[in-house]
Amino acid sequence: MASGQVEKRVKYKSSLKDPGTPGFLRIREAMLFFVPTDPKSDSKLKVLTQNIKSQKYTKEASNKPPWLNMTNKQGRSYIFEFENYADMQTCRDFITKALAKCEEEPTKPAVSTSSEQLNIADLEMRFKLLRENSELQRLHKQFVESKVLTEDEFWATRKKLIGKDSIRKSKQQVGLKSMMVSGIKPSTDGRTNRVTFNLTPEIIFQIFAEKPAVRQAFINYVPSKMTEKDFWTKYFRAEYLYSTKNTAVAAAEAAEDEELAVFLKPDEILAREARQKIRRVDPTLDMEADQGDDYTHLMDHGIQRDGTMDVIEPQNDQFKRSLLQDLNRHAAVVLEGRSIDVDSEDTRIVAEALTRVKQVNKADGDTTKEANQERWERMSRVAGMEDLQAPQNFPLAPLSIKDPRDYFESQQGNVLNVPRGAGALKRNVHEAYGLLKESILEIRATGLCVPLIKPDVSFDVFRSLTQTISTAKNIIGKNPRESFLDRLPKSTKDEVLHHWASIQELLRHFWSSYPITTTYLHIKVGKLKDAMSNTYSQLEAMKESVQSDLRHQVSLLVRPMQQALDAAFQHYEADLQRRKAKSGGGERPNGYV
Amino acid sequence: MASVASKLYSDDVSLLVLLLDTNPFFWSTTSITFSQFLSHVLAFLNAVMGLNQLNQVVVIATGYSSCDYIYDSSSTSSNHGTGNGMPALFSSLLEKLEDFVTKDEELSKEKNVSKDRVASSLLSGSLSMALCYIQRVFRSGHLHPQPRILCLQGSQDGPEQYVAVMNSIFSAQRLMVPIDSCYIGTQNSAFLQQASYITGGVHHKPQQLDGLFQYLTTIFATDLHSRGFVQLPKPVGVDFRASCFCHKKTIDMGYICSVCLSIFCEHHKKCTTCGSVFGQSKLDDVSSVSDKKRKSPDT
Ligand SMILES: [Zn+2]
Ligand SMILES: [Zn+2]
Numbered sequence: 001m002a003s004g005q006v007e008k009r010v011k012y013k014s015s016l017k018d019p020g021t022p023g024f025l026r027i028r029e030a031m032l033f034f035v036p037t038d039p040k041s042d043s044k045l046k047v048l049t050q051n052i053k054s055q056k057y058t059k060e061a062s063n064k065p066p067w068l069n070m071t072n073k074q075g076r077s078y079i080f081e082f083e084n085y086a087d088m089q090t091c092r093d094f095i096t097k098a099l100a101k102c103e104e105e106p107t108k109p110a111v112s113t114s115s116e117q118l119n120i121a122d123l124e125m126r127f128k129l130l131r132e133n134s135e136l137q138r139l140h141k142q143f144v145e146s147k148v149l150t151e152d153e154f155w156a157t158r159k160k161l162i163g164k165d166s167i168r169k170s171k172q173q174v175g176l177k178s179m180m181v182s183g184i185k186p187s188t189d190g191r192t193n194r195v196t197f198n199l200t201p202e203i204i205f206q207i208f209a210e211k212p213a214v215r216q217a218f219i220n221y222v223p224s225k226m227t228e229k230d231f232w233t234k235y236f237r238a239e240y241l242y243s244t245k246n247t248a249v250a251a252a253e254a255a256e257d258e259e260l261a262v263f264l265k266p267d268e269i270l271a272r273e274a275r276q277k278i279r280r281v282d283p284t285l286d287m288e289a290d291q292g293d294d295y296t297h298l299m300d301h302g303i304q305r306d307g308t309m310d311v312i313e314p315q316n317d318q319f320k321r322s323l324l325q326d327l328n329r330h331a332a333v334v335l336e337g338r339s340i341d342v343d344s345e346d347t348r349i350v351a352e353a354l355t356r357v358k359q360v361n362k363a364d365g366d367t368t369k370e371a372n373q374e375r376w377e378r379m380s381r382v383a384g385m386e387d388l389q390a391p392q393n394f395p396l397a398p399l400s401i402k403d404p405r406d407y408f409e410s411q412q413g414n415v416l417n418v419p420r421g422a423g424a425l426k427r428n429v430h431e432a433y434g435l436l437k438e439s440i441l442e443i444r445a446t447g448l449c450v451p452l453i454k455p456d457v458s459f460d461v462f463r464s465l466t467q468t469i470s471t472a473k474n475i476i477g478k479n480p481r482e483s484f485l486d487r488l489p490k491s492t493k494d495e496v497l498h499h500w501a502s503i504q505e506l507l508r509h510f511w512s513s514y515p516i517t518t519t520y521l522h523i524k525v526g527k528l529k530d531a532m533s534n535t536y537s538q539l540e541a542m543k544e545s546v547q548s549d550l551r552h553q554v555s556l557l558v559r560p561m562q563q564a565l566d567a568a569f570q571h572y573e574a575d576l577q578r579r580k581a582k583s584g585g586g587e588r589p590n591g592y593v
Numbered sequence: 594m595a596s597v598a599s600k601l602y603s604d605d606v607s608l609l610v611l612l613l614d615t616n617p618f619f620w621s622t623t624s625i626t627f628s629q630f631l632s633h634v635l636a637f638l639n640a641v642m643g644l645n646q647l648n649q650v651v652v653i654a655t656g657y658s659s660c661d662y663i664y665d666s667s668s669t670s671s672n673h674g675t676g677n678g679m680p681a682l683f684s685s686l687l688e689k690l691e692d693f694v695t696k697d698e699e700l701s702k703e704k705n706v707s708k709d710r711v712a713s714s715l716l717s718g719s720l721s722m723a724l725c726y727i728q729r730v731f732r733s734g735h736l737h738p739q740p741r742i743l744c745l746q747g748s749q750d751g752p753e754q755y756v757a758v759m760n761s762i763f764s765a766q767r768l769m770v771p772i773d774s775c776y777i778g779t780q781n782s783a784f785l786q787q788a789s790y791i792t793g794g795v796h797h798k799p800q801q802l803d804g805l806f807q808y809l810t811t812i813f814a815t816d817l818h819s820r821g822f823v824q825l826p827k828p829v830g831v832d833f834r835a836s837c838f839c840h841k842k843t844i845d846m847g848y849i850c851s852v853c854l855s856i857f858c859e860h861h862k863k864c865t866t867c868g869s870v871f872g873q874s875k876l877d878d879v880s881s882v883s884d885k886k887r888k889s890p891d892t
Contacts, residue, residue, distance in 0.1 A: 059870065185686045259730040274607075398867075399868075400867060400868030407866065428621065429617070436621075439627035443632065443687060449629055453803070459806060461799075461808055461811070464800055465808075465826060514837070534742075
């Protein structure tokens with residue numbers, strides 16, 4: 001082990017603000033030590049390499065001192081300030097190498113477990129993405145199944161894709177149906193006067209949400225006083241009485257049956273809530289324009305449930321509900337949405353959950369400030385529907401243009417390609433302007449030239465234009481906006497597009513693997529290079545196989561792809577040569593063997 | 594007029610904003626004189642206004658050191674009768690044009706800008722003015738003529754205007770205002786080719802300038818609606834070359850900031866536009882050529 005140890009003069013900082021303790025950093029493969037210059041100092045340090053989780057470092061171009069910041073698996077970080085960047089680089093590379101070694105031993109099983117440990121949701125998301133995107137599926141098949149890329153590598157560059165979708169899994173709550181409870185029609189057996197209501201949990205929820213009094217009554221009576229069935233029978237009896245608009249009968253029945261009366265009387269809880277809401281209204285608000293809409297006290301122009309006019313009988317007033325009241329209440333509940341998360345068949349649980357939510361709301365609403373806050377939050381939540389908005393997480397970089405002239409005009413003097421005869425032009429400035437003005441004077445004096453255009457010139461223009469258009473049509477195709485791709489046979493077109501996508505995939509992985517610091521990356525780059533050579537020859541083959549009249553255009557399309565691949569090959573070879581030269585010299589500062 | 598107009602503004606009513614190149618350095622080198630050129634242009638404008646009673650024409654002079662509106666058919670009174678058989682409209686245009694040229698000359702003396710500038714016209718300026726005018730028309734309500742811009746340009750591109758011109762082009766693209774361009778100089782103009790390509794306008798370089806009127810009426814008089822049914826000349830390739838942001842040199846290969854897409858002819862440590870710090874790969878010296886992005890004429 002020629003390079004088994006590295007030692008550099010550093011300052012150790014326990015935190016970013018710590019001025020630092022001067023000393024030596026000594027790194028061996030298994031461990032790193034910090035020995036302070038001052039023997040009395042107690043900031044000696046010993047860290048096992050395998051405990052290091054990650055390292056961060058400042059970049060040379062960033063104008064910051066050369067810092068290396070290592071984080072251990074417990075989240076503690078050690079910051080070292082080096083005397084220069086070269087020192088830091090050496091240490092960093094050494095640690096990278098040591099870390100890679102540490103990882104390599106347990107790596108074989110670790111890789112497979114890492115994908116096993118992936119939570120099911122992530123896996124499902126990947127499958128879903130592959131299913132929905134055939135292009136992605138093809139790439140996945142081509143590179144992951146042929147082992148050019150690992151599953152993790154393939155998805156690592158698509159975190160956004162996965163992340164976005166998992167967020168989108170919708171926090172939007174499902175609203176209630178806009179149909180009103182009173183719209184529920186019973187079924188009849190056709191022979192007797194019996195009617196049957198089919199109550200679904202959803203309907204029950206809606207009734208409870210719209211009519212707190214019914215909810216409260218349910219909690220009070222069921223099952224101590226009556227069965228759930230009896231309760232609903234009574235409820236619909238009351239509803240029936242409402243619908244008959246026979247307030248006298250309603251009043252009579254209510255007098256006999258106190259439970260039924262609960263359903264027939266105005267909803268106290270609701271009224272209380274309404275009063276509370278009114279108290280929360282901004283006192284400076286001018287309500288005059290809205291007076292007709294105040295649904296709790298005002299008689300609503302006499303419109304009843306089914307819209308027929310009715311005579312008001314003041315004494316039985318309380319047994320009457322208006323269509324407007326119902327509509328308003330229903331609308332309010334629909335807007336509130338399903339405020340509880342309980343999805344239970346048990347009616348009582350639903351009723352209690354709703355009551356709890358209401359009580360919490362009330363407690364919240366006690367202080368007007370909080371109520372306002374809540375209202376604002378709710379409004380901003382409702383106003384911004386997630387699925388209707390563009391993704392918000394654009395990485396923004398503010399422009400750093402100090403002087404707009406730098407941006408719009410030349411930044412480094414007028415180093416321009418001087419036009420031919422520019423000097424001569426300068427001498428003639430006055431002359432040139434003179435000529436121009438003379439021309440204007442001439443046309444003002446004599447008018448347009450006569451004839452404006454000679455017939456044979458016109459004819460020439462037409463002929464040349466026709467020719468231009470017809471030849472351009474041949475080259476570009478009938479539809480001027482049609483791309484050349486559309487003129488290729490479908491299979492060739494697909495092939496071209498697919499090659500392009502796979503080359504991009506390969507190049508992305510290829511370039512992001514540099515600089516090569518671990519054996520792992522070395523192997524990866526090798527595999528990528530082989531895959532790219534493969535693609536390269538496929539491109540050649542495709543060029544050969546197309547019809548001769550399309551060959552030129554296809555080769556124009558293929559050329560940039562090949563250029564991009566060539567650049568990668570060139571880089572690969574150059575890097576290889578450098579490595580060989582270095583390792584030949586016996587020096588291996590950069591790590592892998 | 595407005596109430597009548599509201600019934601009549603159909604999809605083929607045009608607002609044509611014509612950018613007229615009045616660069617004296619260009620006009621002292623051409624085969625046709627400026628007055629001949631003006632004859633063709635004025636006749637063309639007359640034809641455009643004759644195509645539809647509601648068509649509107651605005652002319653902006655693109656000078657060497659300034660630009661200005663020299664004609665607006667919606668604001669010029671149309672009283673008839675001057676000599677030499679020209680509508681009053683055009684004598685007012687020519688008068689304004691003459692004033693403009695005089696002012697432009699003074700400005701060029703004042704600023705002494707001609708020292709090392711390319712003898713290009715202020716295309717970026719007149720494009721911006723045209724877009725401002727059109728923006729105002731758009732904001733006047735939803736009954737307005739369909740605007741388009743026509744650049745009648747002869748001088749060469751000024752690479753130092755690259756950023757400003759491209760910004761105007763992208764604004765036009767956003768506004769969905771096509772920029773037609775007719776290049777009458779010797780070399781073709783990359784700016785105009787890109788402007789028309791990006792905004793979906795027509796670019797053409799006439800072969801013979803004595804037939805300019807024929808080119809103008811055949812190609813550029815067509816309103817946007819009718820373009821759906823007419824075969825117009827289509828350039829086979831577009832010169833996509835850009836200017837670097839650092840020296841404003843025209844380049845076909847360079848470095849691009851991966852954050853803000855600024856273009857540089859040489860490697861910088863930091864992007865001058867957005868401030869991103871570029872990492873320097875150790876192998877940069879080996880493969881600097883291959884890292885560059887190529888921007889070449891498209892085929
Ligand atoms: Zn430059
Ligand atoms: Zn940038």
